[in-house]
Amino acid sequence: MLNLTDMLLLVGSLxxxxxxLVPLIGALVRFRAHYNPKGLQLDPEGGVQPHTGPVITSFIAMLVRVYRIEGWPGLYKxxxxxxLSTAIVTLFLWLFSNLRHEAYTFPSTDVLGTLPYSLFAMLISLPETIVIDRAITTPNKLPYFNAISSLRILLTPTERRRPWILYLTPxxxxxxxxxxxxVLGLRTVRQLLLPELPQPGFPSEEDVVSAIKLDILFVLVLVSPVVLTPLEVIATRLAIQRNHAAPGFNSVAQEEEGDAEEVTEYAGMNEDVIGLRSEREPYIGLVDCGKRIVDEEGWSALYRVWWLTMLGCLAGAFS
Incomplete structure (x- = not known):
């Protein structure tokens, strides 16, 4: 049970x-969501059109651009x-640790200990990802303490009437x-290779084997961004793509009528922070999204800020 001091320390650390972290997360999401097609494109008549949107080539450049255009409020979108999502996860961890009569901590690194947390995270992560990514990438200013007004901006009428459709986002x-x-597979491999760290003292034969296993795990962690970064980029692109189901439209087509709300923009804002892909031709699935990103923007768009994914893998594998 957390006492008052522990609670204050927890709230302060959070x-x-x-x-x-919020400005860094915001820059990361915007950079991965930014639509930066190749220099020349074809218009509907087959003519060549140069790309006229903002060109942003790095994570730091995105961070600076957000501050220049939207200031501190933009950094904390x-x-x-x-x-809210952090508070929910923290409460779940606290309840989970009390049920297991353990000190407040994150789930254990074994698969069975991680599975309940992972299932819960999967359940809430999808709508959470949609709301957070849209809140960050919207060009509109959202009120801090009016969730209803914010959701009317972030969600379509269809999504507000049928919230479960968020889980059907292509x-x-x-x-x-x-x-x-x-991630669960990587943690399982970590448990198989290194169930516990070597004991201090002179190296033994078991320590040598552990060192070899450590090298294997290190290599696996280094190649993990090759798999995870494209999934994270694709998830960001799909999360900001809104769902409509009006007559005459399919589940991924975009409608406009009844979807506009009176919103407030940032003062002095005369240019978009990022470019967003037209909703006229939405992605229709995971594979289609990845293929279109490669065709329209190149392979590098799938690996934006890959190094941050690698740092997360390293922290998770060797913690």
Missing amino acids: AISLAI GLMPIL GLFAAQVLRIAY
Whole structure:
């Protein structure tokens, strides 16, 4: 059971973490969502048109651009949904640890200990990803303490009437399942290779074997971004693609009527922070999204900020 001191320390650490991480998460999501097609494109008549949107080539450039155009409020877009999702996960971990009569901590690294948390994370991560990514990438200013107004901006009328349709967003559920399955698989391999770290002292034969296994695990972690980064980029693109189901439209086609709300823009904003792909031709699935990104923007678009994914894999594998 957490006492008052532990609770204050927890709240304080979360506040500091969010103050640092929210701008970084925002820049990451925007950079991966940014539509940056190749220099020349064909118009409907077959003519050649140069790309006229913003060209952003790095994570740092995106961070600077957000601050230049939208200022500090822009850097903290998405704060409230991130705070809410963090509070829900923290509460779940606290309840989970109390049920197991353990100290407050993240789930154990064994598969059975991680599975309940992973199932819960999978359940809430999809709508959470949609709301957070849209809150970050929307060009509109969202009120901090008016969730209803924010959701009217972020969700379509169809999504508000039938919230479960978020789980049917083409390809997004598959991307989330594959990502979580890969992470669980990596943690399982870690348990098989290194069930416990070598004991201090002179190296023994078991320590030599452990060193070899450590090298194998290290290589697996290094190649993990090859799999995970494209899934994360694709998940971001699919999350910001809204769902409609009006007469005359299919489940992924985009409708416009009844979808506009009166919104507030940032003062002095005369250019878009990022370019977004037209909703006229939506992605129809995970594979289609990946293929179109490669065809329209090149392979490098699938590996934006791959190094941050690698750092996360390293932290997870060797913690």
